[in-house]
Amino acid sequence: MNDLLGRGASRRALLKGSALIAGGMMLPEGAGATMMAPAPAAPLPLMPRGLRPELLRRALGALNTHGTVKQRDRMAVVDFALPSSQPRFHLVDLASGATTSFLVAHGSGSDPAHTGWVQRFSNAFNSNASCDGAFLAADYYVGKHGRSQRLIGLDGSNNNALGRAIVVHSAWYANPDLAKTRGMLGRSQGCFAVGERQLAEVFERLGPGRMIYAAKI
Numbered sequence: 001m002n003d004l005l006g007r008g009a010s011r012r013a014l015l016k017g018s019a020l021i022a023g024g025m026m027l028p029e030g031a032g033a034t035m036m037a038p039a040p041a042a043p044l045p046l047m048p049r050g051l052r053p054e055l056l057r058r059a060l061g062a063l064n065t066h067g068t069v070k071q072r073d074r075m076a077v078v079d080f081a082l083p084s085s086q087p088r089f090h091l092v093d094l095a096s097g098a099t100t101s102f103l104v105a106h107g108s109g110s111d112p113a114h115t116g117w118v119q120r121f122s123n124a125f126n127s128n129a130s131c132d133g134a135f136l137a138a139d140y141y142v143g144k145h146g147r148s149q150r151l152i153g154l155d156g157s158n159n160n161a162l163g164r165a166i167v168v169h170s171a172w173y174a175n176p177d178l179a180k181t182r183g184m185l186g187r188s189q190g191c192f193a194v195g196e197r198q199l200a201e202v203f204e205r206l207g208p209g210r211m212i213y214a215a216k217i
Contacts, residue, residue: 048099059213062134071209078214080118084185106130107190116184131158135212145169170199
């Protein structure tokens, strides 16, 4: 787990007003979000290390917007501005600001030349691309990649995620040793693929009912 940075005036100013919503709601049946008035709560006490302030600000804004996110103690923030060789799947404790970061693969349709960098997003079926925006982590199931977790897209940029089977799963091509030997991970079909040995910890910290926010800014 990363150590936390000290409190800074600029960081306090950034996080001021980025209140979290208390209370829970039922998971949506479709891919859209049900809006409810947010109940303000305290901002993060410390700036999570490894997360860029603007990305965190947008993730907190999305959390405030989407009332269908029931669990609000933790969230995942995926920084697709980083290459696949760097830990960019950040699980953030919203009470302490502590973070745990993992490698995560992106879709082949987002990186056709296999450069290790996300070039574009797509919400289209059969695009094999990653999509950005806020996702609600839903139920677990066992599929062709073993234990996996369904995701519900909450934004117009990702509202086909459930139908496209964009999920969290593990894969050999997302193992850290591949990034060390080849300088990048392999590519998924748009899913958030993590290393085989990291999946259990990701699922333990993420769990159903929490939000994943993915963006490239």
